[in-house]
Amino acid sequence: MEKLKERIVKCFTPRPHTDLQSEIINIIAAPIYLYTITGVFYHSFFYIMPYYYDSSSWTLFCQKCFLATIYFEMMSNWLCIHLVDNSLKTQVKHSTFNDRNNQGATKTDLESGIVADKHTPTRKGKIGTIPGPVSAPPTPKRRSYWSWHLCTKCDLNAPPRCHHCPFCDNCVLKRDHHCFFTRRCVGFYNQRHFVVFLVWAVFGTVYTTAHFIPYLLHVFLVSAWDLFAPFALLRACFGYGDFTTANIMFIFTFNLLFVMLSSAFLFEQIDLINTGITQFEQKKVDTKRLVISDPRHINDKVKAVLGHNYASSFVIPIMHLVYPPHENPFQWPEHKIYKK
Template identity: 30%
Template structure:
């Protein structure tokens, strides 16, 4: 029989161990706790995204649109510029929502859920637990939110029980609700609360990447190619010529954008198509890759509403989270059959 340690005893031990720490050390541990290993890569990609968005919008409005649509009247050019701004604003808005919506599973004190007290040292898959919402006779109420408590799991890293379809991320160092995958380009995990924004971001990235890639290539072909050589389109050579004044900053930005836009559009299109297929099946990338035993019995329309909310097509026009919220809470799933992930024994 494993030694059972309740939550109050663990909290006491942790509190006693922190008494001897200085205030500076407590602050350092607080901000260092849960910090992912790829902070530098995350901030580099985010800085690159901001730089790309600002400079691409600038050159598009000031140079690309006036040059490519120079045969059109000023009002037509104006509306095309409005459309470019609309695409950019929606892409940035969904990018911010992907990062700002925290999709991790948080520990709270007032939640009557399955709580694991201890893990056997010899068999980590077998643990002793109890139901905090059970009555005085030890029975689980029929109207309890924890009817599917046996499908909850225990994260030994976060030291808490997690609901079905929640999995731990080694980079975020958190348990993510309905974890899909960790996106290194955005620098965060894609899960229950931000998957809708990630899919829309992939859609707008596809449109912007391919459309702006064509605009940029057309401008370079008409303006820069007649007076340049082939090697000027290699970024190291372009940067060298920029330093020594042979190429202006506009040409350097356009060549730099041309190396990012088309690959970004192609990669985003793969993400968008794959996400739409997976959402229609009611699954996640993690469940498919890890072969998690999950079976969806809901129709395709309900699967899309589960991710995007009601009238889910409006998400492609503007972020619709405020008006059409998701139906699930990320912990219980109607129409989903989830196999038990652990063996549970009564204490």
């Protein structure tokens, strides 16, 4: 009992650089997602589609196959976001560089100017894996924001665009943001899964909502009060309604919320891929009054996230093993950064 109490207190104690609100969202967001999506597809598959389509027709079979495909794509990409590792620690662990080479790389980086000027940490940390030759881009002179830096929490020299996440407690390569719904940072290796997930999520949530609304209005709803899920629950608790209605109203409300959230995130990701920066940098450019530009062609920017043959990632979730992101997470020679 004491252990359980200790664990609960630990869960709700904000870690450094986080707050209680974010900690609570980090705990409840993933179960809410699983409850909603599984509930939506379960009801759609077994009740809503048979209500609309004749059970002996091919249309019902096709609709069910379609639903199963959307659910599979959403869940597999959701799992991939959670499981695919972006951390610098893992890169170091699987490094093929020996210690001597690592030290050499550190020295080379310092000499070549990749590691920042006066902000260069004097304390020596291990350097991350460097897939490919490390050479300093000739121009322009980088600001310290876009430089190698020491993460004191991981005790590692981190490349530009790699930032420490207080929730994951890791340095994340090309950190975009911490995704509360998967409890994992979106970064260099799993950004593709996030984008693919959003495409299917927008499609799936809009599709199921369109079928849900007439079904609820014509078949399920017994009172206008039930439209507001907490009221439906209260009515069920006091014996004026039933818990099945309350449950379906919560599922429907969260699904509606996911329509808005996934659409907003998808548009944001399209914009970020187009501009070649991350959500983390998007916030920084405003606060630090910076301009970060990526002059590459849009096709290269898409490949940088989705790898070669990127259309395949929208169908087969594990394509990251065949076509990894087409850029180097330790070097960003194309990007230009300057002050406004």
